[in-house]
Amino acid sequence: MNLRQMEVFRAVMLSGGVNSAAQLLHVSPPAVSKVLSQAARASGLVLFEHVRGRLIPTPEAQQLYDEINTLWNGVEKVRDVTQQLASPTQAVLKLACTSNVAPFLVSRTMARLYEKYPHLKCRLQVSSPEIVNQLLLDRSFNLGVALEPHEHPNLEVVEDYRCGLACIMRADHPLAQRKSIKPSDLAGERIIASPETTPFGQTLRRAFGAAAANMRIDFECASSTTACWFAQAGVGVAVVDRAGIAGGLLEGLEVRPFKSAETLSVRIVRNRYRPMSVVERAFVVAFDEVWALSMRE
Numbered sequence: 001m002n003l004r005q006m007e008v009f010r011a012v013m014l015s016g017g018v019n020s021a022a023q024l025l026h027v028s029p030p031a032v033s034k035v036l037s038q039a040a041r042a043s044g045l046v047l048f049e050h051v052r053g054r055l056i057p058t059p060e061a062q063q064l065y066d067e068i069n070t071l072w073n074g075v076e077k078v079r080d081v082t083q084q085l086a087s088p089t090q091a092v093l094k095l096a097c098t099s100n101v102a103p104f105l106v107s108r109t110m111a112r113l114y115e116k117y118p119h120l121k122c123r124l125q126v127s128s129p130e131i132v133n134q135l136l137l138d139r140s141f142n143l144g145v146a147l148e149p150h151e152h153p154n155l156e157v158v159e160d161y162r163c164g165l166a167c168i169m170r171a172d173h174p175l176a177q178r179k180s181i182k183p184s185d186l187a188g189e190r191i192i193a194s195p196e197t198t199p200f201g202q203t204l205r206r207a208f209g210a211a212a213a214n215m216r217i218d219f220e221c222a223s224s225t226t227a228c229w230f231a232q233a234g235v236g237v238a239v240v241d242r243a244g245i246a247g248g249l250l251e252g253l254e255v256r257p258f259k260s261a262e263t264l265s266v267r268i269v270r271n272r273y274r275p276m277s278v279v280e281r282a283f284v285v286a287f288d289e290v291w292a293l294s295m296r297e
Contacts, residue, residue, distance in 0.1 A: 006039070006071070093143070095144075105247075153272075163264055186208075189236065190219065
C-alpha cells in the first residue's frame with residue numbers, strides 16, 4: 001500500500017464510511033471507493049465487509065489500522081516540520097559583511113527581514129574581506145556581503161552588484177558647488193583615500209589616473225565610513241564607493257558623483273558546499289530590493 005492508499009483507508013476507518021471519508025479528504029465518494037479497492041488489492045487482504053449497507057472493518061483491517069495510525073503520526077510530523085522550515089519561527093542567520101555595506105545596505109536589509117521573520121536570531125560580524133572569506137570557509141557564518149571580496153574556489157557568488165565612485169566633502173568646501181567631480185578637479189586637494197595595498201585602493205589609483213600626480217594623497221584609511229568621518233571633520237575630500245554612502249551617513253557632508261569608468265563589486269557570497277536555508281535566500285531577496293531602491297543613479 002502506498003501513502004495515498006493508507007490515507008484513504010485511515011480516513012474510512014476514522015469516519016466509518018465512504019461518504020464521510022470523502023468529505024474528510026475533500027474528494028468524491030467514487031474516488032474513495034476506487035482507492036480503497038486498490039488498497040485491498042495491494043495489501044492482499046479483505047479490509048471491509050458490507051453489512052446492511054455499512055462498511056465493517058475486518059479484524060485484519062483493524063490490526064492494519066493500528067500500524068498505519070502509528071505511521072501516520074510520523075507523516076503528520078514530517079508535514080509540520082516541512083511547514084516550519086518553509087516559514088521558520090526560530091531561524092538563525094549568521095552574517096559577515098564589510099564595513100562599507102553595514103551602515104545602510106545591510107541594516108535596511110535586516111529590517112526588511114525582521115518584518116517577515118520577527119523571531120529571527122541574527123549574529124553579525126563586520127570584518128575585512130579576508131576575514132569574511134575565512135568565516136564562510138570554516139562554516140562559522142552562513143552568508144557574506146563584501147566589497148571586492150577575494151575569490152576562492154570553495155566560495156560561490158550568490159549575487160554580484162556593481163557600483164561607481166562618489167566624492168565626499170563638507171558643505172562649505174568649494175567643490176560642493178559642482179554637480180560632479182572629475183579627477184582633475186582634485187588637483188591640490190588633500191585626498192582621503194584607501195591604501196594601494198587594498199583592491200579598493202588600486203581601483204582609486206586607476207580612477208585618479210594621471211591626475212593623481214597633482215593630488216595630495218596624504219591620508220589613507222581602509223573604510224569608507226571612516227573616510228566620511230574625517231571628511232566631515234575637514235581633513236580633506238574623500239573618494240569612496242557609492243555603496244558605502246548609500247542612504248546618506250553624516251550631516252554636513254555633500255555627495256557628488258566621481259566621473260570615472262572604474263566600478264567596484266559588492267557581492268553576496270556563501271560556502272559552495274553549504275546549501276542555503278530559506279531565511280538566507282530571503283536575505284538575498286531583501287538585499288536585492290534595498291540595493292535597487294538605494295543605488296539608483
